[in-house]
Amino acid sequence: MTVHTGWTIPEEARGTAAALGNFDGVHRGHVHLLHTLHAARPDLPLAAVTFEPHPREFFRPQDPPLRLTLPDMRARYLAENGARHVFQLPFDHDFSWLSPENFIEEVLHRGLGVRHVACGPDFAFGHRRSGDVAFLERHLEPFGIGLTIVPPLADIGGPFSSSRVRRLLQAGYLERAEEELGRPWTIPGTVAHGDKRGRLLGFPTANIPLGSHIEPARGVYAATVRMPDGVIRKGVANIGRRPTINDGQESRLELHIFDFDGDLYGQRLEVSLHTMLREEQRFSGLDALKEQIARDAAVARQVLDGR
Structure with a gap:
């Protein structure tokens, strides 16, 4: 597995099927996303597109720390679940102002050269989170990029999420957090x-x-x-x-x-x-x-x- 800290990448890293998200914790819901994407496009190398720092850290640095995993452990867990490339995009001031159109054309298409992407139904991107899955459906096709929208993995308590794991840890329920993380x-x-x-x-x-x-x-x-x-x-x-x-x-x-x-x-x-x-x-x-x-x-x- 190779970590690329930006979207200027070598030619051999292009042409992937890439899952989109923050992947904090790489919990069972994230693993479900990766495995569903691989099942949809087993012919393409599996990758993950993520962001560093976490967008909330960038916009609200005064808040208490929230991370379940830091970049090195996140990359390891993604690799353990099949990712051959991790595209760790720098979330800075300029990136936060990218329009949804520019994120698709400049980052996904020209920069990373992805051929297929997958995300959950609530994925949002671009300046002020103005892009959503409906936007992806309309704007990926002209660039020849396929899309798989993956319903969230859920149990009786609802969808697996990083926020849910954080609440369990803060309440001292380590065994339940372990079940949701898968480790x-x-x-x-x-x-x-x-x-x-x-x-x-x-x-x-x-x-x-x-x-x-x-x-x-x-x-x-x-x-x-x-x-x-x-x-x-x-x-x-x-x-x-x-x-x-x-x-x-x-x-x-x-x-x-x-x-x-x-x-x-x-x-x-x-x-x-x-x-x-x-x-x-x-x-x-x-x-x-x-x-x-x-x-x-x-x-x-x-x-x-x-x-």
Whole structure:
């Protein structure tokens, strides 16, 4: 799989069947879109057209982070579901002013040279989201570009969507979010230096900034982690502001890896959250906190051993 960060691409990347969307999370609905497109045009290489940053980040930078996946993980998940090319279009001021006509002619036709596209019925594009699927139907045909409109994949709760996964994570329903994603929700990041307080408590932790990831419910989670060498280890993670020690301002992910004692500073980990064990809470002191961490770790081991 190749990621193209723009619409000036090599000749061998042209002529694809491309799915259109933000693909945040690459959840089961997105996978359904990709597979339906491939079934419609199995003769063409499968691709995805997406945007970076997420349009909401561009228009409302003051809002809290919302991302389920950052570009590298999104591209990996798209590749795992058959995409041979990811066209990651820069969503900047100029791009936001593209008319729907120019998006079709300059980006899809001249730039990417796609031969077929697919999207959901609610896909909107162009300046002020003035283009819709009816516009695509009218304007793609003159350029010889086919179109497949894919009904959303749904269950009893309605269509699968990135917004629905975000709400589940913020409510602490990690198992349900995992069902909708088709995989555990994973936060990749580089281990940063902390205050070493976890080591003093007997539970050394790897500290990973959430960055642009959405903040799930604050609390303690049973977690697994993909180590730099690819090995999967078990652990217990905390996401929050550590009220017992008055840390205060910035939420962070702190991961204690079971049966591991090594230096991970500066290395990249991929932490998957599986089950929320309890909400964030304040304790009377460090001794009470240490006792609770030991209980959390024991419960996390039981949960993960049962998976």
